Amino acid sequence: MEEYDVAVVGSGVVGLMVAYNLAHFKLRTLVLEANPEPGWGVSKAHAAIVHVVQLPFKSVKSRMAREGNRKMFLIAERLGVRYVKTSTLVVATKLHHFLAMPFVALYLRLNLGRDFPVKLRGRRYLRQAEPNLTRKALGAIEVYGYGCVDNFDLLYGLYEFAKANGVEFRFGERVVSVEDRVDGLELRTDKGNAFKAKFLVNAAGLWADELYNKLGDSVELELGKGAMLVFDRKVTSRFVSPLYLKPDPKTKGGAIMFTVDGKGLWGPNLRPARDKSDVSVDEEDVEALLKKFSPLLEAPPGTPIKAYAGIRPIPPENDFRITYSSRTKRIVHAVGTESPAFTASPVIAEKILEMLREAGLRLEKKEHVVERAPFRRLRDNPKAGKGRVVCPCNLVTEEEVREAVRRGSRTLQGVMFRTGAGMGLCQGSKCMAEVLRIIADELGVDPEEVTLRGEGSWLVRKR
Structure with missing residues (x-):
């Protein structure tokens, strides 16, 4: 059984911000995500707005949003996100x-x-x-x-930074049980895999309540x-x-x-x-x-x-619930992270790290981290673009589609989110077939094997 210092459940913006922060320390970190790619839960459907006003002002989420406002822009700048x-x-x-x-x-x-x-x-x-x-x-x-921030580039940028700096990701694996043992926490997934971690962060977003309730606490969202x-x-x-x-x-x-x-x-x-x-x-x-x-x-x-x-x-209190498990301080929950959690996510992650430190996690800074290479787009800098345009609405080139696959996308939707292909005026009617062909070519598979968003979402049938 593989052992880790910290396991993070969920790779939405909160889970990815936690992974981004943990990547700066000498730790073995695992992120478990039920979806095929990062940021495909609540985080893919918001407006990517960096907020200021959140009522009531005395609430935790209002304070965290104001503190997270400037930090969000700084992180976007560092990751090369528009x-x-x-x-x-x-x-x-x-x-x-x-x-x-x-x-x-x-x-x-x-x-x-x-x-x-x-x-x-x-x-x-x-x-x-x-x-x-x-x-x-x-x-x-x-x-x-x-x-406003380029939402998908931020999500993938956080993922790429964390991965480049040693954080391990397992996609398509939903955590179904957590056992609190003397020698650590044992996590099991729906794929039958088991992992051991000293600490656990529940950042499962829309499904955080299920893990929260399984581990001895109670909330109805x-x-x-x-x-x-x-x-x-x-x-x-x-x-x-x-x-x-x-x-x-x-x-x-x-x-x-x-x-x-x-x-x-x-x-x-x-x-x-x-x-x-x-x-x-x-x-x-x-x-x-x-x-x-x-x-x-x-x-x-x-x-x-x-x-x-x-x-x-x-949640019932209409506020973020960021707390230790009632069973053990080795488990930290982030429940009810709805709007403005996107803006507040840098501060939520910092609070979670501080809670882990107080619970006994040793945080030793790395001497060096690998910075993320920005995703270059033709529409950002036409002079720097190369390759033929496959999505005329959003000026997406073949090279951008291939680069998205090289960076980890394996589905049509993943490439769409990374590049913007198929998300313009015609909503993919002019380019999706060609984008699908390029993905298949880059992966070295038949087009029939490329899915929209993972298992069961097939796009092309063999005759």
């Missing part, structure tokens, strides 16, 4: 909202401090700064410090589903959100946002999910988001090119 810094306009279109703006701005200033400036903006400023904003806007509160709309282009240079005087404590309300590629992103809403696999988007979701955000614009962007949904694991 990011965009911006601000958010919280817009008042009703007179009583406009009259309340000074009081809301004061409340934000008192809680955000000097790190995140808050300014009142009038009509003249809004006309000049955001000409596509509705003429019904009476004013806005501008909050600085927001941003509320499953919240948030739908997002993707547009071919952004129509504002800042994030835009309506002003709420009675905000919902379980959601920030969503906004008109954009990605690092310049696509528009609207949402999310928040509705109950049937179960952990319910990522359906229905007509009601689309209509609700269009009805909510279209009035904020003079010229809405038209029909969305895609709609998708993700699931939030919301």
Whole structure:
């Protein structure tokens, strides 16, 4: 049985941030992930927004998000991951909202401090700064410090850094049991494999409650589903959100946002999910988001090119639950890591490392670590690109597809996430067959053996 200092269950953004931090120390670390590739759970469905405001301000997740804000940008910079810094306009279109703006701005200033400036903006400023904003806007509160990150490149960047520095990953293996023995923790997976670790980090995201409950504690998560709309282009240079005087404590309300590629992103809403696999988007979701955000614009962007949904694991206290197991301090749980866990993930990981250290893990820094080589894209630097373009919508080249496979992707969806192929205006109708052929060629297999997202998701059938 292989033995490790630390085993991390889950390779979403929290698990990967933990692995990234552990990779800086002289440790033998194992990450176990049920999915075929990293970041395929909750982390693949969020907006990759670096947040500032999270109510209530006294909550753990609000404090961690503010602390994690700047750290997220620094980590993205180190890994060569694209990011965009911006601000958010919280817009008042009703007179009583406009009259309340000074009081809301004061409340934000008192809680955000000097790190995140808050300014009142009038009509003249809004006309000049955001000409596509509705003429019904009476004013806005501008909050600085927001941003967006290339989500998939960050997830894969954390994975590549950790792997290059000795962290071992086992994909397609779900942890089904953990035994607390005198000589360590024994983990067993659904593949029949067993591993021994001195310490365990439960960062299983949407499924963290199952391991939490198996190990002597109890929590029942509320499953919240948030739908997002993707547009071919952004129509504002800042994030835009309506002003709420009675905000919902379980959601920030969503906004008109954009990605690092310049696509528009609207949402999310928040509705109950049937179960952990319910990522359906229905007509009601689309209509609700269009009805909510279209009035904020003079010229809405038209029909969305895609709609998708993700699931939030919301605990009863509506806050992050980062705690030792009641059985032993050798197990640390990260439960309820819903939004803004993406922004807070650098701080969540630091807290987990400190808890492991206090529980007895010896942390000895490595003299040297291997830095991650950035993933080069033609659309980032056309002069540096090479190879023929296979995805014209997102300017993805054959070489980028091959590089994604060389870096570890074995599925069509993995290559799509890494490169952006098939995620543009035509949603893959022009390029997926060619991308599939290139993946098969790079892997040295027949196209029939390439899957969409792992076992059972075959794309091509033999005649």
